[in-house]
Amino acid sequence: MKIVAPPRLPATEELLKLVVEKVQSGMMPATVDEKRRYLHWDKIRHLKTPDKFDSIEQYWHFLKFSRRGQQKLLPFTEEFSYILTDDIQKNIHEIDTQMRGSIEAENIGKDKKKYIIRSLMDEAISSSQLEGAATTRKVARDMLRHNKEPEDYSQRMIYNNYQAINFIDKYKHDDLTPELILELHKIVTDNTIDNPDDEGRFRRDDDINVVDNLTGNVLHSPPEHQSLPDRMKVLCDFANGNMLNSFVHPIIRAIIVHFALAYDHPFVDGNGRTARALFYWVALKNNYWLFQ
Known part of the structure; x- marks a missing residue:
């Protein structure tokens, strides 16, 4: 980049x-x-x-x-804003009509549980592959289906993501809090980061940058670590839709939450996996169950 x-x-x-x-x-x-x-x-x-x-x-x-x-301004420290183009609004309308409750009985019905379990497995695999996990879908599905212990780093990432998705499904009706974000991070990074003490903990220094792996150029310097508790609270309020005199469509809100977590980069590692998990949290909390 x-x-x-x-x-x-x-x-x-x-x-x-x-x-x-x-x-x-x-x-x-x-x-x-x-x-x-x-x-x-x-x-x-x-x-x-x-x-x-x-x-x-x-x-x-x-x-x-x-x-x-x-532009529509967002309630973060930086002056972030977004614009809804006609194409974006068209896409949101299609999501609203295709991915909410009324489609359930017509297209899935009694096979819903089996269908969702398979989809959750595939999502856990795909999300991990974005982070560099290298294994076949057949091996990964067999591990998840029979609850086998992961045999290597790639399988551990997939296993963790699957546990995270199930965690989200269990608590999707709760409000998002900084404590839940920490718990989610702990799940997705279990035995996959250098220092186990960093699992489920905000970073404690500013010795972190987003860099280009090919050139080493710094692409982004995240906010200071002292500001993270306050920033996470603002992020959670936004994710929960707690904004006076303002409405942001849930799908747009989920996208913005994904962006904001990645921008804040609150963890030593696992920010991408946690950001994607939060996207699903917001989507499922707002009844877009077919995202499962």
Whole structure:
């Protein structure tokens, strides 16, 4: 992964002049491009400069400025925000109609338990493979189906993820708390991190960065460890939907929770596995049971 240098930021007066000039010439602010894509600078910088713009950087600043009025701010320390494009809202509608309770009796019925158990196994395997687990699905399913003791690191990751998914299913009706996040982390990292004392514990220093494994370049420096207890409380309140005068669709909320946990990077290891588990927590808590 390569960090793309941002374009030169124009002065406020220059930017306002650009926006007024383009709007007066008949250009309407846009969120997406002509192909309905929500593009970022790392993509736009390679495109041909659109007509009526002097440079691709000028076009980017006009596009970015036009998006500001559609941003929805999030209740975190940083000024994070999101925009719901038409395509995103279409996808959310499809999830709402396809993945909630009414489909249960029609398509699964009496085989629901068997169907879900198989799906949970496959999810535990797939999630672990994202983290580098190397084993066949046949061997992994046999281990989970017969509750065998894992024989190596890869099997342990899969076993842990399966236990975590079942933990989520058991407590999905409870509110998410920092204590439950710690318990979840302890489950997914059991016997898979260097120091067992780090299982189920927030990191105690700032000696951690997200780096590119190929180049060693630092991609992200997480917040200071002293702020983690407060940040986790805010994250849990958001995940539980405890926001005054604000509503975020549960699926969007689950995605944001996944992002926020990864951004905070509260653990020495196992942040990715814990973030994915929290996504499922929010989805199942809000009755999207077919995610199982």
